[in-house]
Amino acid sequence: MNLAPLQLCLLFSSALFCIGLIGALSRSNTILVLLGIELMLNAANLNFIAFWRYGANSEPATGVMFVIFAIAVAAAEAAVGLALVITIYRHQKNIRLQDATRLKG
Amino acid sequence: MTAVLILIAVATLCTAAVAMALRNLIHSALLLIASWTGIAAFYLWAGAEFVAFAQVLIYVGAISMVVLFAVLLTRQSRADVAIAPGSLGRVVLALIAGGAVLGVLVGAVLSTKFANSSATTPTVTVKQIGQSLGGAHAAALLVIGVLLTVALLGAVVLATTDRAEKEDA
Amino acid sequence: MGLSVQFLWLIPALPLLAAGIGSIAPSRDRTLASGTAIAALALSFLLSCGALLTALANPADHATHNFAWFELGHGAVRLGWLLDPLTALMCIMVTFVGLLIFIFSTGYLRADARFKQFFCFLSLFAAAMLGLLIANSLLLLFICWELVGLASYLLIGFWFHKPAAAAAAKKAFITTRIGDLGLLLGMVWLYDSTGSLLFYDGGNGVLEPSVLAALGGSTAIGLLIFCGAVGKSGQFPLHVWLPDAMEGPTPVSALIHAATMVAAGVFLMARVFPLLTPDALTVIALTGAITALMGALIAVAQNDIKRILAFSTVSQLGYMMLAIGVGSWTTAIFHLLTHACFKALLFLGAGSVIHAAHHEQDIRQLGGLRGPMKTTFATFAIGMMALSGVPFIFSGFWSKEAILHAAHAWDVSQLPLYLGLAAVVLTAFYMTRLMAEVFFGAARSDAAGHAQENPPTMTVPLGLLAVCAVGLGFLGTPYWPWLQHTLDPLAHVEAGGYGLMMVSIVLVALGLGSGWAIYGRKSRVKSSAADPLAVRAPSVFAFLAARMKFDELYAATFGRLNHGLAVFADALDRHLWDGAVRFFSRLGEFAGVVNRETDEGALNGGFDATSEGLRKRAHSYSRAQTGDAHGYLLMVAFGFVVLVFAVLLGGAR
Numbered sequence: 027m028n029l030a031p032l033q034l035c036l037l038f039s040s041a042l043f044c045i046g047l048i049g050a051l052s053r054s055n056t057i058l059v060l061l062g063i064e065l066m067l068n069a070a071n072l073n074f075i076a077f078w079r080y081g082a083n084s085e086p087a088t089g090v091m092f093v094i095f096a097i098a099v100a101a102a103e104a105a106v107g108l109a110l111v112i113t114i115y116r117h118q119k120n121i122r123l124q125d126a127t128r129l130k131g
Numbered sequence: 132m133t134a135v136l137i138l139i140a141v142a143t144l145c146t147a148a149v150a151m152a153l154r155n156l157i158h159s160a161l162l163l164i165a166s167w168t169g170i171a172a173f174y175l176w177a178g179a180e181f182v183a184f185a186q187v188l189i190y191v192g193a194i195s196m197v198v199l200f201a202v203l204l205t206r207q208s209r210a211d212v213a214i215a216p217g218s219l220g221r222v223v224l225a226l227i228a229g230g231a232v233l234g235v236l237v238g239a240v241l242s243t244k245f246a247n248s249s250a251t252t253p254t255v256t257v258k259q260i261g262q263s264l265g266g267a268h269a270a271a272l273l274v275i276g277v278l279l280t281v282a283l284l285g286a287v288v289l290a291t292t293d294r295a296e297k298e299d300a
Numbered sequence: 301m302g303l304s305v306q307f308l309w310l311i312p313a314l315p316l317l318a319a320g321i322g323s324i325a326p327s328r329d330r331t332l333a334s335g336t337a338i339a340a341l342a343l344s345f346l347l348s349c350g351a352l353l354t355a356l357a358n359p360a361d362h363a364t365h366n367f368a369w370f371e372l373g374h375g376a377v378r379l380g381w382l383l384d385p386l387t388a389l390m391c392i393m394v395t396f397v398g399l400l401i402f403i404f405s406t407g408y409l410r411a412d413a414r415f416k417q418f419f420c421f422l423s424l425f426a427a428a429m430l431g432l433l434i435a436n437s438l439l440l441l442f443i444c445w446e447l448v449g450l451a452s453y454l455l456i457g458f459w460f461h462k463p464a465a466a467a468a469a470k471k472a473f474i475t476t477r478i479g480d481l482g483l484l485l486g487m488v489w490l491y492d493s494t495g496s497l498l499f500y501d502g503g504n505g506v507l508e509p510s511v512l513a514a515l516g517g518s519t520a521i522g523l524l525i526f527c528g529a530v531g532k533s534g535q536f537p538l539h540v541w542l543p544d545a546m547e548g549p550t551p552v553s554a555l556i557h558a559a560t561m562v563a564a565g566v567f568l569m570a571r572v573f574p575l576l577t578p579d580a581l582t583v584i585a586l587t588g589a590i591t592a593l594m595g596a597l598i599a600v601a602q603n604d605i606k607r608i609l610a611f612s613t614v615s616q617l618g619y620m621m622l623a624i625g626v627g628s629w630t631t632a633i634f635h636l637l638t639h640a641c642f643k644a645l646l647f648l649g650a651g652s653v654i655h656a657a658h659h660e661q662d663i664r665q666l667g668g669l670r671g672p673m674k675t676t677f678a679t680f681a682i683g684m685m686a687l688s689g690v691p692f693i694f695s696g697f698w699s700k701e702a703i704l705h706a707a708h709a710w711d712v713s714q715l716p717l718y719l720g721l722a723a724v725v726l727t728a729f730y731m732t733r734l735m736a737e738v739f740f741g742a743a744r745s746d747a748a749g750h751a752q753e754n755p756p757t758m759t760v761p762l763g764l765l766a767v768c769a770v771g772l773g774f775l776g777t778p779y780w781p782w783l784q785h786t787l788d789p790l791a792h793v794e795a796g797g798y799g800l801m802m803v804s805i806v807l808v809a810l811g812l813g814s815g816w817a818i819y820g821r822k823s824r825v826k827s828s829a830a831d832p833l834a835v836r837a838p839s840v841f842a843f844l845a846a847r848m849k850f851d852e853l854y855a856a857t858f859g860r861l862n863h864g865l866a867v868f869a870d871a872l873d874r875h876l877w878d879g880a881v882r883f884f885s886r887l888g889e890f891a892g893v894v895n896r897e898t899d900e901g902a903l904n905g906g907f908d909a910t911s912e913g914l915r916k917r918a919h920s921y922s923r924a925q926t927g928d929a930h931g932y933l934l935m936v937a938f939g940f941v942v943l944v945f946a947v948l949l950g951g952a953r
Contacts, residue, residue, distance in 0.1 A: 031133060032245055038140040038173075040236035042147060044229045047937060049151030051225030051930055054218060057156060057201055059929070061163055064194070065147055068170050071182075078253065079177045080245075086253045087263045093174075093182050094260075095268075097189050098275045102282035104194045108201040109286035115205040127927030180370055221930065228937040235944045256371055 035076035043069035056121040060107045067100050135176055143169030156202045164195045181260055303350035305363040308381040308434045311347050311391055314340040316427035322420035333416040334406050337423045341402055345395035352388035359385050360789045362500040364436050382436030382499055385786045390433045390567055393637050397559045397644045398426050400761035404648050405551040407757035408655055425451035429560050438487050438497040449476055452556050456548040465547040475541040479531020486524030507574045522580035525572055533565025533617045536591040540850050542614055546606040550651030553606060558613050558643035563636050566620045570629040582712055585625025589716035591618030596726035601844035604661050605650050608734050613643060615723055619703050622716050628706035630784040634776040635699035641772055642686035642696055645765035649680035652758050656751040668743040673753050677739050679762040684735055686769045688728040691805050695773030701801055708800055724804055728811025736819035
C-alpha cells in the first residue's frame, strides 16, 4: 500500500488521539485523565502541522500560528486542570474521578 | 524521510500507550515527557522548528513539572492503588469507544484522495512568526495573554486553602 | 590512527551516554553504573589520543567543523568543534586523570548507598567538561560551562543530608554565577561587535587576524570574559567557594576542584588569548599574582587536610593566571597539565588517608601514617615535592620555573615575579607542614592509629599519577620545550636564566628547611597542642586561619546590602502598593454597597416570579448531569462515530 506522507501523518495523529481517548476513558485517576486529554490536544496540533506542511497554503505561517496558540491554551488548561485536581484531592482525600460527583443534579 | 517519520511515530505512540497503561503515576508522567519529546521531534521533522521549541519548552519543560507536582501533592497511601473491581468493564468500554473512533478516523483518512501536495517545504522563519504575531494575529495574542492571566489567577484561587469557603458554608 | 574533527563530538558524547545509561540503571546494580562510566571514559581517552595524533600532524592548524544550529532573524546561530593541540592535550588530561579518579571512586564510595548516582553525576561532569574543551564557539563553550557548574553543584552537594555540604554546593553555584554573568555580558558584547561567536571560521572567526583587526582591541570584552574565569578558577576575589567545596566526596575534590573544572577558567583565557589587550593582561597578571600569594598564605594556617590542598589549588591557579597575564599562555597550560596530575595525586592521597582514618580530616588528629600506609606515603611525598617545586626531577619544578621566567621577562612590572617568588617559599613550607603532621610523629587519635593501607583500586591510580607527576615535567623544560612549541609554534621560550633558577631553588630549600625545623624536628605530641606558629604570632595566625575573613567581609557588605534591599522592597510592597490596593478595594466595596441598596429596593421584585419558573425548568435539566465525567467523554466519542455514519449514510458528502 502506497501512502502519501500526509496520510501517514494523519494516521499517526489519529492513533495518538485514540490512545489519549482510551487512556482518558479507562483510567480513574484524574491526573491521568487530564494527561489523556493533553495527548488528544497534541494529536490535534499534529494535524495542524501536517496540513501546514503538505497542504496548499496561501498564507505560509497560518498552521504554525494555530499550533502556537493551541499550545498556549493547552498550558492554561493544564495549569487550571491540575489546580482542580489538587482541590478535588483536598475535598475528598483521593483523586478518583468517579468519586467527584458533587455537582450531580 | 518517511522512515524517520515512522520511527518517530512508533516511538511516540509506544511511550504514550505504555504511559496510559502503567500503574505507577510517576513513571507514566516520565514516559509522557518522552512522548511529548517525540511530538517535538515530529515538528522538527516537518520543518516547524519554532513550534518544536515551543513544544519542548511548554510541555517537556513546564507542564511536565506541574504534572509531577500534582502527582506528588496528591500522593496517596498504598491501599487504594489496587484496581477497583468495577474498572474492568470500563476498560473494555473505553477500548470499544477508542477502537470505534480509530476505525472511523483511519477509514476516513485512507478513503480520502488528497490533492498532490507541493514538493517544497513551506519555510517559516522566526522573524515571520514574530511579524505575524505582532501584525495579523495581534488581537489573538492579546486575548491569549488575558486568557493566560485569568488561568493563572484561577489556578491560584483554586489551589489556595479554602478558608473563606468554610466561612460561607 | 587519527581522529578527524568531524567526529570530535564522540569524545563528550560517550560519557554523556554513560550518564544516560547510569540514570536509568537500577540502583542496586553497582558494577553496571561504574563499569559503563569507566568504559566510556576509557574510550574517550583513546579517542583523545587519536585526536592528538591528528592535531600533531599539523600543530599550527586549527581544524574546525562548523554547522548552523538554528535560524534566527537574519542569520543563523552557528556552533562547531575545534581541534588543535590545546584541545587535544586538555582532552587527554581530563580523560586520563578522570579515568583514574573514576577507578579510585569505586573503592572510595564502595559503601555509599547512592553509588550509582555518583557515577552518573561524574559522567555528566566529564561530558560537560569535554564538551567545553572541543567547543569552537563561545556560545557552545558557555553552555558546557554552565553544565559543568550544574554537575559540580550536584557533586559538591552529593552528601546533601549534611547541611554544610548543601550550603557549600549553593555557595559554589552562586559565587561562580557572579563570574558567569560577566562572561555572558562579554559574550553578548563580542557578538554585537563582531557578529560571530565562532573562534575559527575560515578567516571570519573572532580569534582570527582580520576580525581582531576590525575589532581594534577591546579591553572591556577581555575583562568581562576574564570575570567568568575568575569565578570558575577561584581567583581573588571570588575564591571563597573553592575551599568550602571540599565538603563533597574527596574524588570530587580531586576531579573538579583540582584537575579539571577549575582549570576551565585558565583554558578559557588561553583559548581567547588573542582577544586580550595589554591592559587586560596587566589586570590578569596582577590578579593571578595576588591570588597565588594569598592562597599560599592562608594555606599555612589551615588544619583540615583538604582545605590546605584547596588553598594550595587557589594559589597554583593564581600562578597559571599570572603566566597568562605576562603573555605566556603556553606555560600556563604546561603548569595546568602538570598541576592536574600532581594535585589530583595529592587529593586522591588525601582521600586515601581520610578513607583509612575513618573520615578524620583534621591533621592535628592524624600523624604517624608513614608506617601503615607505605604506598600512600610514597606517592603523596612525590606529589608534595612536585607541588613544592623540588628541583630537576619533579614536574612542578619545571612548570613553575617556566612561569617565573616568563614573569621575569615581562616588561611592564616585576611585582608579579616577587609575589610569585614569595609564594614559592610558602608553598614548600605549608606542604612540609602537612607531610610532617600527617605522616610523621605518633598517631594522635584512635582512627589514625588503626589506619590500614587501602585496596589496589585506590592505590594503583595513585601510583600512575605519581609516574605522571614526575614524567610530565620533561615535556616542557627550557632545553627541549616540546609542549610550548606544539601548542603555539611561534611561542618564544625563555631559555637560560640560571640566576633566577638558583634563586628559586634556594627559596624552595628555605621553605622545606624552615617547615621541617618548625614541624618535623619535634613533632606534635598531643592533638590539642597549639601550633608552633600560633604561639609566636597568634593574631596573624588567627587571621590566616579565618581565611583572611573574606567570608565575614562578604557577609558584612554584600550580604547586608542584599538584606537591606530585600527589607526595603518588602516595606515598599507591604505599605505602599498594598495600601494602594486596599484603597481601591474599599472604593469598590463602597460602590457595591450603593449598588445593592438601589438594586434590592427597585429592581428585584419583578424578576422573582420569572426566575422561579426558570429554576424549576433548570432543575429538570440538571437531572441529566450524572456527575460521571467518563460518561460524558464516552458519549462524545460514540456521538462522533454515530455522526460520521449518519453523514456518510445520509449521503451528504
